[in-house]
Amino acid sequence: MAGESGFDTFVDDLPRKWWFKLLANWIVIPFWAWLRPTPPLPGGPRPTPQPSENVQRMMNLVMPLKDKSPLGRAYAAMAVAQNVNEIFAGLDNVGTVHFARFVVIGDNLCMISVYDGDFTNYIRDFIATVGSVFDAIMDLVEGGEAVKPCETKIDAFIDWIHAHDLFQAPDLPTDLFRLQDAARGVERKREPGLLRSLSREYILQLNANPNFSLGGGYRAYPGFSVAQVRQKLGVGW
Amino acid sequence: MTEEEMAKKAVEALDIVPGGDTRRRPVHTNGVGVEGHFVASEAARDYCVAEHFQGGKIKVTARFSNGSGKTALHDGWSDVRGLAVRFHLEQDKQEERAVDLLAMTLTEFFTPTYETFLKFASYTNPEAPVTRQSAWRKLLELLELIQPALPAPYPGQTTSSVAGALRYADEHARSELSIFHAAAIGAPKSYARAAYHAVHTFFAVAPDGTRRAVRFNWVPVSGVLNTGPEDPVVDDYLKSDLQLRIKGKLGIGTDPEPVRFILMMTIGETGDDFDDPSRSWPPHRTRIVMGTLTIDAVASDQDADGERLSFNPWRLVEGLEPSNDPILSLRRNAYEFSRKRRGGVAGCPFSGV
Numbered sequence: 001m002a003g004e005s006g007f008d009t010f011v012d013d014l015p016r017k018w019w020f021k022l023l024a025n026w027i028v029i030p031f032w033a034w035l036r037p038t039p040p041l042p043g044g045p046r047p048t049p050q051p052s053e054n055v056q057r058m059m060n061l062v063m064p065l066k067d068k069s070p071l072g073r074a075y076a077a078m079a080v081a082q083n084v085n086e087i088f089a090g091l092d093n094v095g096t097v098h099f100a101r102f103v104v105i106g107d108n109l110c111m112i113s114v115y116d117g118d119f120t121n122y123i124r125d126f127i128a129t130v131g132s133v134f135d136a137i138m139d140l141v142e143g144g145e146a147v148k149p150c151e152t153k154i155d156a157f158i159d160w161i162h163a164h165d166l167f168q169a170p171d172l173p174t175d176l177f178r179l180q181d182a183a184r185g186v187e188r189k190r191e192p193g194l195l196r197s198l199s200r201e202y203i204l205q206l207n208a209n210p211n212f213s214l215g216g217g218y219r220a221y222p223g224f225s226v227a228q229v230r231q232k233l234g235v236g237w
Numbered sequence: 238m239t240e241e242e243m244a245k246k247a248v249e250a251l252d253i254v255p256g257g258d259t260r261r262r263p264v265h266t267n268g269v270g271v272e273g274h275f276v277a278s279e280a281a282r283d284y285c286v287a288e289h290f291q292g293g294k295i296k297v298t299a300r301f302s303n304g305s306g307k308t309a310l311h312d313g314w315s316d317v318r319g320l321a322v323r324f325h326l327e328q329d330k331q332e333e334r335a336v337d338l339l340a341m342t343l344t345e346f347f348t349p350t351y352e353t354f355l356k357f358a359s360y361t362n363p364e365a366p367v368t369r370q371s372a373w374r375k376l377l378e379l380l381e382l383i384q385p386a387l388p389a390p391y392p393g394q395t396t397s398s399v400a401g402a403l404r405y406a407d408e409h410a411r412s413e414l415s416i417f418h419a420a421a422i423g424a425p426k427s428y429a430r431a432a433y434h435a436v437h438t439f440f441a442v443a444p445d446g447t448r449r450a451v452r453f454n455w456v457p458v459s460g461v462l463n464t465g466p467e468d469p470v471v472d473d474y475l476k477s478d479l480q481l482r483i484k485g486k487l488g489i490g491t492d493p494e495p496v497r498f499i500l501m502m503t504i505g506e507t508g509d510d511f512d513d514p515s516r517s518w519p520p521h522r523t524r525i526v527m528g529t530l531t532i533d534a535v536a537s538d539q540d541a542d543g544e545r546l547s548f549n550p551w552r553l554v555e556g557l558e559p560s561n562d563p564i565l566s567l568r569r570n571a572y573e574f575s576r577k578r579r580g581g582v583a584g585c586p587f588s589g590v
Binding site for chain 1: 369372375376378379380381382383384385386403404406407408409410413414416417504506507508509516517519520521522523524
C-alpha cells in the first residue's frame with residue numbers, strides 16, 4: 001500500500017511469522033494471563049428462564065483418556081460398543097435427548113448430545129438409566145475413579161461432568177466481557193480501547209480453557225422439544 | 238419537542254458526513270432499485286394474517302443500498318448494506334396499498350433510543366480525518382493482543398467514522414455489539430450474497446388472534462459471501478453484478494443465477510427486549526419460513542424506481558403492528574422528513590401527504 005514503509009510491512013506480516021507466534025504463545029499470552037488472571041468459564045449452556053434456551057441444549061463432554069495409546073483408545077471404544085443396547089434403551093427412557101453420540105477425538109472420549117431441560121436433571125436421568133455404562137467409562141478416563149459408582153456419588157459425578165462439558169462461547173460475542181468479569185469478580189471500567197480488547201479476552205479464555213464450543217450451535221427447528229417433535233411426527237412417545 | 242422535530246434533528250445529525258448531499262438520502266445514499274416478486278410459504282398464513290403472507294405472487298419493488306452517506310460510490314469498502322422491500326398489495330379503490338420491510342446487514346441497530354442515537358451521531362459525525370497508524374503503534378497492539386485502533390484506509394479515503402464509533406462503544410455498553418459487528422462487516426461479493434435483518438420488533442397477528450412479537454430477516458439462497466482480504470477493492474461492481482446474475486451471465490451454466498432470498502420470521506419470547514433494536518435475539522428462537530423473494534430485474538429508471546422511492550417501516554397492513562421501539566418510532570417521521578427534503582415520492586401513509 002502506498003505510503004507504507006518496510007517496517008510497516010514487517011509489522012503487518014508478524015502474525016504470520018512462526019517465530020512471532022512462538023513469542024506470543026510463550027511470552028505474550030502468559031504475561032497477559034498473569035496480569036489478568038482468567039478462570040476457565042464453566043461448561044455447558046448457562047441457566048436461563050427463556051423457553052427456547054431450555055430445549056435442544058448442547059452437551060460436549062470431553063473425557064481425557066488415562067491410556068493415550070491406540071490400545072487405550074480401543075478400550076474406550078470397546079466400553080461404549082459393548083453397551084450400545086444399554087445406551088440406546090437408556091436414551092429412549094430419558095426421553096429428552098434429541099441426539100447423542102460417543103466419539104474418540106485424539107486422546108479423549110467425547111459424548112456429544114442435544115437434550116431438553118435442566119443439565120442436572122439430564123445427568124440424573126443418565127445415572128438412573130445408563131449409570132453402569134458410565135461407571136465402565138469412568139475406569140478409563142482421568143479422574144473418573146473418584147466419582148464412581150455414579151449411583152452413590154451423584155453430586156460429585158454431576159460436578160465432574162459439568163467440569164468436562166465444554167465452555168460455550170456466548171452467541172453474542174461481546175457478552176464474554178460480562179461472563180469473564182463475573183468470574184473474576186470485577187466490574188469493568190469503561191475506558192478507551194475496551195471493545196478492541198475483546199480479542200484478548202477470547203485469547204485469555206482459550207488459554208485457560210483449551211476446549212471451547214463456539215457458541216450454542218445451529219438448530220434447524222429451534223424452540224421444540226423431543227416430545228413436541230415426536231408428537232407432531234406421529235411417532236409416539 | 239414534537240416527534241417531527243425529533244425526526245428532523247435525527248436526520249440533520251447525519252448531515253455532517255463529508256461528501257454527503259442533503260438532496261439525497263442522509264445514509265444509504267447509493268443504491269440500486271430492483272423489481273421482483275414474493276411468494277409466501279404454506280406456513281406463513283398460519284402465523285400472520287397480513288395480505289402478503291396469504292400466498293400467491295406479490296409484486297415487489299426493492300432497493301439495495303450501501304450504508305454510507307457519501308455520494309461517491311465505494312462498493313468495495315467495508316460498510317453496512319441495506320435491503321428495503323415494498324410488497325405491492327391489490328389496490329383498494331384508488332389508494333395504493335403496500336407494506337415496506339426495511340433491513341440491513343447489521344444484526345442490530347447502534348443505539349436503543351433517540352437520545353443515544355443523537356449522541357452516537359455526535360461521536361461519528363463529522364468523520365475524523367483518516368490517519369495511518371504508525372508501525373510502532375501496530376506492534377504495540379499486537380503485543381497487547383487487541384484489535385487495531387484503525388483499519389488501514391482505502392485508497393482515496395480521507396475520513397472515517399470508525400474511531401468515533403469505537404470511542405462511543407467504549408463508553409456505552411449497549412452499543413458494543415453493533416459496533417463490534419459493524420467494524421468487521423466487510424463488503425459483500427454481491428447484494429445477492431448478504432443476509433439482511435429488520436432489527437425492529439413487530440407484532441404478527443395469527444388467524445386465531447394470537448399476537449406474537451417477531452423480527453424478520455432475509456436469508457440469501459446463494460449464501461453469504463464477502464470479498465476476501467486479498468481481493469482488489471473495487472468501487473463500482475454491485476449493480477453490474479445484479480444485472481449479470483439476473484441475465485444469467487454469472488453462476489453455473491447458462492441458466493440465470495436467481496437472486497433469491499428466504500424471508501424468516503423469528504418469534505420472540507418472554508425475556509427478550511421487544512423495544513430495543515440494539516440487542517439481537519439469540520439464534521435459538523423459533524423461526525418460521527415466511528416466503529421467498531425473487532429479484533427479476535434491475536429497474537430501468539433508477540431515479541423513479543430507486544432514488545425517489547421512499548420506504549417507511551410504518552407502512553404496514555392489518556396483521557402486522559409496530560412495537561414500542563423508540564428507534565422504530567423515530568424512523569416513521571425521519572424517513573418522511575428525509576423524503577420531503579429530497580423531493581421523493583410515495584409519501585408516508587400517516588403524513589397526510
